Amino acid sequence: MDFPLIWNYLPYLLHAALVTIGISFVSLVMGSLIGLAFTFMRISRSRPLQIFVWVYVWLIRGTPMLLQIFAIYYWLPTYGIMLPAIVAGVVALSLNSAGYYVDIFRAAITAVPTGQIEAGQAIGMRPWQVMFRIVIPLSVRPALPPYIGQSINLVKNSSLVSVISVQELMFTSQSIYSSTYRVAEILGTAGLIYLAINTVLQVLQTWMEKRLSYYTVR
Amino acid sequence: MTAIIEFDQVSKYYGDVPVLKNINLRVDEGDVVGVIGPSGAGKSTLLRVVNQLEQHQSGTLRIAGETVEAKAGSRELALLRAKVGMVFQNFNLWPHLSVLDNIMTGPRCVLGLPRQEAETRALALLERVGLKAFSDKYPGQLSGGQQQRVAIARALAMKPRVMLFDEATSALDPALVGEVLEVMTQLALERMTMLVVTHEMRFARQVANRIVFMAGGEILEEGPPVTFFSAPQHPIARKFVSKVHG
Ligand SMILES: Nc1ncnc2c1ncn2[C@@H]1O[C@H](COP(=O)(O)OP(=O)(O)OP(=O)(O)O)[C@@H](O)[C@H]1O
Ligand SMILES: [Mg+2]
Numbered sequence: 001m002d003f004p005l006i007w008n009y010l011p012y013l014l015h016a017a018l019v020t021i022g023i024s025f026v027s028l029v030m031g032s033l034i035g036l037a038f039t040f041m042r043i044s045r046s047r048p049l050q051i052f053v054w055v056y057v058w059l060i061r062g063t064p065m066l067l068q069i070f071a072i073y074y075w076l077p078t079y080g081i082m083l084p085a086i087v088a089g090v091v092a093l094s095l096n097s098a099g100y101y102v103d104i105f106r107a108a109i110t111a112v113p114t115g116q117i118e119a120g121q122a123i124g125m126r127p128w129q130v131m132f133r134i135v136i137p138l139s140v141r142p143a144l145p146p147y148i149g150q151s152i153n154l155v156k157n158s159s160l161v162s163v164i165s166v167q168e169l170m171f172t173s174q175s176i177y178s179s180t181y182r183v184a185e186i187l188g189t190a191g192l193i194y195l196a197i198n199t200v201l202q203v204l205q206t207w208m209e210k211r212l213s214y215y216t217v218r
Numbered sequence: 219m220t221a222i223i224e225f226d227q228v229s230k231y232y233g234d235v236p237v238l239k240n241i242n243l244r245v246d247e248g249d250v251v252g253v254i255g256p257s258g259a260g261k262s263t264l265l266r267v268v269n270q271l272e273q274h275q276s277g278t279l280r281i282a283g284e285t286v287e288a289k290a291g292s293r294e295l296a297l298l299r300a301k302v303g304m305v306f307q308n309f310n311l312w313p314h315l316s317v318l319d320n321i322m323t324g325p326r327c328v329l330g331l332p333r334q335e336a337e338t339r340a341l342a343l344l345e346r347v348g349l350k351a352f353s354d355k356y357p358g359q360l361s362g363g364q365q366q367r368v369a370i371a372r373a374l375a376m377k378p379r380v381m382l383f384d385e386a387t388s389a390l391d392p393a394l395v396g397e398v399l400e401v402m403t404q405l406a407l408e409r410m411t412m413l414v415v416t417h418e419m420r421f422a423r424q425v426a427n428r429i430v431f432m433a434g435g436e437i438l439e440e441g442p443p444v445t446f447f448s449a450p451q452h453p454i455a456r457k458f459v460s461k462v463h464g
Contacts, residue, residue, distance in 0.1 A: 118271055119310035119369075123324035123376055124300030127292055133323065137314045212314075 006185050009176050013186075016172035017193045023086065023168055024155045024197070027093035031154065034094060035101025042106055053102060060099025065157055068092050073164045089161030089168075097154045104150060108143035109135055141212045148205040152198045159194075169193060219246040221280070222380045222411050223268055228277030230260075230267055237263045238274065239435045245380065245413055250406045252426035252443065253415045256458060259432040261415040265382045268413065269302040270295055282379050300328050303373030303381040307389050309365040311357035311372070317344070318353040321372045328376065336375075343371040347401050363394030367401055380411040387418060419462050423447050431455045 038056065041049040060068070072095075073088040083091065112135050120130040162171035169190050177186040223245040230238035237260045245251050253261050266272040267279065270286060279286045282301055287294065311320050321340035325331040331339070344350045347367040357365055366386055373381060383402065387395040399421050406412060406425045416422055422429060422443060429446040431439040438452040447463075450456045 113310075115306060115308055115310040116312060119306065119312065119372075120323075121271060121295075122269055122299055122302075122304040122306075123373065124296040124298075124328040125324070126296050129327050133327065134312055138312075 002182055002185050005180065005182055006189055009180075009186065010189070012172055012176065013169065013189055013193065016167060016169045017197070019086075019167060020155070020158055020169040020193075021197060023090055023093065023161065023166070024158045027090050027097060027158070028151055028154055030090070030094035031097030032101055034098035035105055038098060038102045039105040039109065042102060043109065057099050057102055060096055065092070065096055065160055066163065068096055069160055069164060085161075085164045085166045088164060089158070089166045092161065093154060093158055096157065097150060100150045100153075101147070104143055104146045105139070107146075108139035111142060112138045141209065144205055144208055144212070148201050152201055155197055155201070156194065220283075221245070222247055222249075222282055223413065224278075224280040226278040226280075228267065228274045228279055230263060230272060230274045237435050238267065240277065241437060243430065243437060243440075245411060247379075247411055248409045249428060250410075250412045250414065250426045251428045251430055252422035253413065253430045253432060254417070254419070254422055254458070255432035255438075260435040261432055262384050263435075264432065265304070265384050265413060265415060268380075268382055269299050269304055271304075296328065300324075300376055301379045303376060303378035305366070305369050305373055305381065305383045305386045307385045309357070309362070309369045309389075311365050311369055313357050315356075316353070317349070317355050317357065317360070317368050320357065320368060321375045324372065324376045339375055340371070343374055344368075346374075346404075347371050348397075361394060362390045363397045366390065366398045370398075370401055370405075374405075380413060381405065383412065383414040383416070385415055385417060387416070417462075419447070431458070433458070 038053045042053040044050065069089065069092040072083065072092045073085065076083065076088075116134055116138060117130055120134045125133070158168060159170035162168060162174065165171060173186050173190040177183045180186070221244050223243065225241045225243040228238060228241045229236060241264065243264075253264065255261055263272055267274050268281065270290070273288055275288070281298055284298075286298060290298070311317075312323070315323065318337065318340050321343060322333075322336040325336040325339055326333065341350065341353060344353055347370060349364060349367055349371070352360060352364065352368075357368070360368065370381075370386075386402065387398050390398065395418070399418065402412070402414070402421070403425050414422070414426065424443075426443055429439075429441060429443050430437055431446065431450070431452070433454050439446065439450060439455045446455070447459060450459045
């Protein structure tokens, strides 16, 4: 192990890690919002909206993420939509994760016991009140583990946007080891940084599960 | 006498299967009507049609004088349901809200009461069901009997014209049944209009002023508890009464 070398390049790697965190965070927020909107469309009574989301999820889940990144970066410009690499990367990650978040949110929402909903209807709550005051709050805890799981995937998938030269952790690592030839040191460090980021998410999950556990206490 | 609930030839089907057949029933203000009958008789469905958790397909239903349209929008439904309190077998308290918030949600969201007023009302109701000290607890921290009493308070917080009870004590440990029946008895004494599906024959006999006996989606017999329990007319009712007494 060439520790001095790692030490020398650490500032570059950490800076790139910030880019990874930034891309992942924005994509997580956007992806969640799109996912939530699509979930409402999917459980709405409108057949066209349901079908739209169904097809969307089918396409996102059925095609490689790499292909989706290329499509947004190289194919959209033929329709006059030219995005800087980093924006294309964020768009790809957001749209991709949204496709997975939809099913996570939908499963949690539809698993809320009917009795909870009927209790709201029975006192005269309107459908949206039942949704926002009962169904969604009760969905948070069951959705949490798969939601964090998909968010961890999102952080790892962000390494794929290196293929369109976004200078995040993976891209930076590659350019460092291709000039220094110290693959193990550099990739090992990058791996540890990914692990650290995802550990934060993992801890967040555990903490939130604990905080939300009051309603299972018996 | 003001009629609170009027069923006029009301029928309800699940698919092709009739579960309520030409129901005629009138519940006046202050009535306590006990609904009894074998499993699958349609008792729950009868209650759920009253607050339109289930829609009927034919006949006329009037609640507090207003006809319930089969194709009512969510606004009309909400207005109807605000007038009708319902207590479920499994309590259905919201586990993510404190006891106080469970009770305040209706007055706040549906009636638009200011926080202070809703809280005063909720606390008074908690006092009435003997659970004032539990206002900050969560449902998961209460016994079944306590949860059901909170659920009754939650329904009462809407100041409903009528209260529906669907086997409110069936899910409880025998030891906890009494405290809930006590609250219900108190309500009846305060002249609350009540439609009570129950398997507690003693309660039905002592508290109800009228018994409705259902089987196979029909009301087979209706009358004062004394007459009904001592001399049921319909053969099925006779068999049912002798079985629950035996
Ligand atoms: N959602 C549903 N879909 C189809 N059939 C149903 C549904 N709900 C109830 N039923 C049927 O309707 C009939 C009446 O049911 P209901 O629950 O009203 O009976 P009940 O008198 O309340 O019985 P119990 O004493 O067991 O609670 C039963 O035959 C039942 O199987
Ligand atoms: Mg029933």
